[in-house]
Amino acid sequence: MPGGDLLVRGGTLVVPEGTFEADVLIEDGTIVMIGRGLSPAGHEVLDARGMLVLPGVVDEHVHMREPGLEYKDDFTHGTMAAAAGGVTTVIEMPNTLPPVDDADKLRRKADLLSGRAYVDFALLGVLHDENLDELEGMLGAGAVGFKAFLGPTTGNIPPPGDGSIYEALEKSSRLGFTVAFHGENWDLVRMFTERVRSEGKVDPLAHLRSRPPVCEEEAAQRIALYARRTGGRALIVHVAAAEAINVVRRARSDGVEVYAETCPHYLLLSADDYERYGALMKVNPPVRERDHQRELWRAVNDGTIQTLGSDHAPHSREEKSGDIMSAAAGVPAVQTFLPLMLDAALKGKMPITKIPELMARNPARLFGLYPKKGSLSVGSDGDLAIVDPKAEWTVKAEDLYAKHPMTPFDGLRVRGKVVYTILRGVVVAESGRVAISEPRGEWVIGRT
């Protein structure tokens, strides 16, 4: 799809290094000039005075459910939600049906999703015990990295054993890709879950007790150890426990290539909220007590947490109802991702520059998409999120594009509104609504 021409004039650019006023000129979908007083030369002009101009968000962690789980949600709804929320690239997880575990399945998934994408997308392959020989083939076919589910997940992919994890990280060291880990020890989760089940408890805190911090801490230690010994690059996604953060902080200070992601729900919700939201806020690993939340914020601000992801994980309403132990884990999150973090930044929880750093540049780097994606610079794709920092509005579940719109943030008053989402020079969403009639997102292939 041809890119657009656009001059974004008078905004305040927000990049990891700081903020400054400048115009951005996009030609044929690519940023060709950044500077003051640029002349439109016939291009369409977007007045961004009083607004913040951020790189479009690269959401490294979405489960759009297609193919195979369309009753939960699909790629059309998911990428419309992304566009509405200022996300211009999504990195789609491989636990769809069938799981993406070889080059052929990866290509077929890319073919299927192309033509349904309202934003650009990249694909991860899955890692399990039977497909170590497929990793090179998947990279060749366009995978931007791999995901290993160490704990139980949607799609019931068996977790890889230690040997497979080690070998995958050896390959990572040699070939330069990132392995993303769902970092919970399956055996421990199973034991604690059985213990809670045998007590017959299904109160709102039961889920939290079924996956205590040691499940994350053990997985983080193992991943950090193997990354240390192999020189491979590991990203532990959705870290919720302070103990796991401490493991990552120590390993990183020794120069180990281990990265940590957390998600808005861990930063903004705590165990105090289970009484009110119950299964609606059930995620894996669970949202923990306030002490953990405090440590996560500290880790965001001291650089231990290097990325944020939404962990967009929709389910049907039936799956999210009932008691917390039987309900599905995960909630639609891609549309609220940037708004929630903007609100947090504008209220002083972290510098606003953390948004382009943790939600654009770093994810793009880890998955070989930088500087095409995740960067506000000449030569990068003209992907922008333009934000009014003074606007206040209320998050409403009914405004979500998800097939089954629900969010624990329903009714939350937030500051900072995504006014325009620009994908390769074209306004794809305006004021929270998709502004194009046909999808124009493309599959992007990484450079590892």
Ligand SMILES: [Zn+2]
């Ligand atoms: Zn996930």
